[in-house]
Amino acid sequence: MALHHITLTVNGEFEQVDVPSQMTLLQMLRDKLALTGTKNGCNAGECGACTVMVDGEAVNSCMVLAVECQGANVVTVEGLAKDGVLDPVQQAIINHGGVQCGFCTPGMLISARALLNRNPEPSEDDIRAALVGNLCRCTGYVRIIEAVQEAAKRQKALN
Amino acid sequence: MTINAHPELPDFDYVRPATLMEASQFLAQHAGEARPLCGGTDIFVRMRDGLWHDRYLVDVKKLDGTANLACDAAGLTIGAGVSMNRVIAEAAVRQNYPLLAEACCSVASHQLRTRATIVGNLCNASPAGDTIGACLVLGGRLRVHGTDGFREIPLEGFFTGPGKNTLRPGDIVTAIHFAPLPAHSAGTYIKLGRNTWSDLSIVGLTAFGYPDETAASGYRFKIAMASVAPTPLLAHKAQDFLAENPPNLQSFDQAARLASAACSPIDDVRSSARYRKLMVYQLTKKALQQTWEKLTR
Amino acid sequence: MTPNQPATSVPHPIGDSVTRVDAKEKVIGAALFSDDLQFGPGLLYARIKRSPHPHALIKRIDTSKAQALPGVKAVVTGESFPGMTGLYLQDRHIFCRDRVRYVGDPVAGVAAVSEAIAEQAVELIEVEYEPLQGVFDPEFGATSEAPVLHPDLGKYKVQNFIFPKPGTNISNHFRIRKGDVDAAWSQCAAIVEHSYRIPHIQHVPIEPHVAVAKVDENGKVTLWGTSQSPFAQRNLIAIALGISQSDVEVIAPYVGGGFGCKAGVSMEALAVAVASKTKGKPVKLRLTREEEFYTAFVRQGMVAHFKMGCDAQGRLLAMQNRFYWDGGAYTEYGVNITRASGYSSSGPYDVPNVKTDSFCVYTNHPVGGPMRGFGMPEMHTGLEQCIDELALAIEMDPVQFRRINCVQGGDTLVTGMTMHPTGLSECLDKAAKAIDWGRKVAPSAPNKRRGKGIAAMWKAPAMSPNASSSAKVALNEDGTVTVSVGGQDIGQGSFTIAAQMAAAALGVPIDWVRVATPLDTNYSPYEWQTVASRLTWSMGNAVAAAARDARQQILELVAKAWNEKIEDLDIVDGNVISYKSEETISLKNIAIYGLPLPNDQGWIGGPVLGRGNFMPTYVTGLNAETGQGPRAVVHYTTGVQAVEVEVDLDTGKVQVLRGVGAFDVGKAINPEMVKAQMEGGFVQGMSTALFESLQLKEGVLQNPSFVDYRIATTSDVPMDIQSIIVEVPQDDGPWGARGVGEHSMVPTVAAIANAIYDAIGIRVGAPPYSAEKVYLAMVDAGLVKEMEG
Structure with missing residues (x-):
């Protein structure tokens, strides 16, 4: 079992980690870097609870090997708020009551943030499409979709 | 799928060769125990399910031209x-x-x-x-x-x-x-899944058409069907029929019947074979109509 | 009601949609769930050897190779655990000893230094089976031809309201005999009879089950896990191990969705059993998503036969129901679901003559657990379609038919209990209005058909008659308040409700209140279980009582110090005020340190700690032969849902265009959170209506992953979901509140089925109403033409 030494940026921090080949990015974040905000819901790329951004793109971290992240820039839910100020998607999901059990929330927020980065004015269908890989069993999604709509507006007002 | 799917990926070595030749040679030397890795979205699932047991995954993503x-x-x-x-x-x-x-x-x-x-x-x-x-x-x-x-x-x-x-x-x-596509071509993909989006297909139907003077009808159509046979399938008889007969609702209907007859679906957890055959007919009609609308727009 | 408030006023923040107390930590990724807890390098990992057979005798188990694998710390089998366990009926061993009864039944467990080694060890365990004929249908299972799965049923310990039939597979038979059904049929102008088969489905919380167990050298057990019921787990584990409840500590951090599957004890027992052989070292067991599908509690399947009749004016005269519940290999909650569906088997209607037989049947299927609605969605799915059919049979509008028959305060219910005031009629009218009932809307395309459907529901908390709650309210140095409860927040918002109630009853701003987390049975006050939509009502009563107790202590202290009467004092916004002397003092100065007496004569007071509890005392037993008794349940929450759907004639796909829910919640403590429950339940119900089924083939699950067990996604939900709050107060609810968590998915399948019927004139039968099922039904009915040639 070969160990690979990798360096990468996670939430703006420089990190060095020794990882075995088969370790996923999800495992590395949770078990090596103690960033447990990213959740393991299925480990098969189906539920989206483990979604993080790698080089700006939302991705299932259970479907990425840690070793593939050499030099990558990773953002997890813990990296969304800046200096204690919530990201507009975080604030909006609170405002709209889009959080219940909270287990899908980290992945949902990352998918939403990645969407607004690539498409600051998404249509309702754009939002549905961006979040279709994030399963939620509590909310019924409506409040989450509304929250992303609000976040887009708020972001536009800020810029 | 086994009850005891691996909680995590099983042990393997991640290999990143420097050149394509190195990669090919490594894969050839380790035939049966090494596999090229692109996105991994299928490989990882199969390895976790215990269906694949490769010792080596050979990352080909950044080799000569593969990122282009x-x-x-x-x-x-x-x-x-x-x-x-x-x-x-x-x-x-x-x-x-x-x-x-x-x-x-x-x-x-x-x-x-x-x-x-x-x-x-x-x-x-x-x-x-x-x-x-x-x-x-x-x-x-x-x-x-x-x-x-x-x-x-x-x-x-x-x-x-x-x-x-x-x-x-x-x-x-x-x-x-x-290759560059024929002029004025158009295509349609219709996927019928259980969910509105994101699911695997019960039936996936691709239609593609373009004007072609060598065809009796003046048009050539291609029709591909997913999830209705052991391999993805082209509906040759339907394609030939449309090359011979003028494109209209009747011929699309007949082509859809030919497509449906050409497929050999199975009953599985996603759908019955009966429904799949019926849907090949429905979706072929629809895909041809939509393609035709785009062609004549 | 706080003493100084007139009965009609509701103190803030009751009725205010305050922000969830846990929202921020959940959105920044700081909220800790069970899998997030860190245990250091001493942590061991467990994996479980499971039966590949639905029914077999265990002939031999050889663990020697597993024991010898380096890194393995313990291998356990049923041999070490002879005790029986079970919530209502003790019918199972922690690990199978002589027989396996479902695919996934645990046979052995391993603890090792890594999950991978534990897995290897599991593969090295050899088990020899002798496969037996299985039972895969509950109705067949109830017959004398079926192989008997539990030959020792007569010897099992059972609670006194459950009635197993030894020598059969029937683990409970609940009867209702009200009036004279047989005599009533002849007076009916119309009678309908239908049978329904409801598939097994699963809860599918996004967080899989996790348990970490540690057993000390002195036998004390600590369990960290995904738990809706830490106290029930403590109790069941203590009983199973023959130790004191005080020697079991269950610590339950945030739960990533429960819906019932994290109630009671399931996989936690395996972790504890394995940890009992690794003294002092914690052992972690987490289920993979595949194991979750194979082995976690399921919502059991059901076969239901309904017969109901009404007179020419549309008054329901009689109902006769036979329910066969597919309880699975062991009954766990199934026997009580059987009972609950029996005592509510009239649906939310006033029916003079009712005969019900509800059977829980052992099968070689996964174990039936409680799921959101506890039998009510399954039962209402058939019942509410029959109601529509009956209305149709006498050519009456289905809303009008329900209006005539729906249950009212004062009605004699199916058990003989008298109904309390309820707002079901109001729910019905408001839901019908909101969906524009009676107004046909043209479909969006020529190949589509549009329809509307409505369904009513009721549900009582299904629980032990004396299920109780307790709470503590402690004040801190700065006047802030820590509320301790034993009920879990599984997403429904119970911590926020507790904070609101404490703030209101005590008289402090909501942002002064904290809820003590995680739940820990050593420190949290007792709570029966987080099930049955009972926390707002039961735990809420305890919290309000505790806050009032603290308030009383503070007022007594200040009254003494100021030499005033308590009646002249109040606590407003965190200050004690006197309406008489107009003195005021902040709680922050007195909550811990008390108050000085005049002239330096010493101090009075001390840390303020309020306590409160609540236990319903009035629920009576029911006659075993007739199901009759003065009060079967604490109360019923009632409600109505209406939907509008479109059916695609080319594919059979059903699209839900909009939904309306109206529920009588007594009093909405937090209206937005109540609406969130209504929406979430609606979509979960819609998901079960359109997509969900555990496909069991001869006991073997065919779709044990999200790839093929589909649930609703963002692509499937309508944005237009209206939630209407109706408030007819509950006499013993805090500020009149009763629960609504489960109710919003009870009528959904029936409402959608009725809407599909309205659209295409076909009863599609068993859910889920997949595109395939609907399309083939349309083909078979001749509505669409099967391709010819």
């Missing part, structure tokens, strides 16, 4: 390491090969498409592969690198069974290439 996406006068070339999201985001693809972008959009979820690749989808050879139909009807050709160098093979004939293809040990599909 080129769309120019010579056609479209999509490297093995190019994610579906990159394909979708490429304006030239959306402009010139909209069918391909449409097919990519239908695959799973956004975050999975960040990893998933068209070449991976092809090599995986699932009868349900969403992008395979588009690649077939657009006449895709695979660039393959083996231990004796490059060769090019047409996609048609590449699939030999569920999960099976004609690749040999040491082969790496580095890219898929499409």
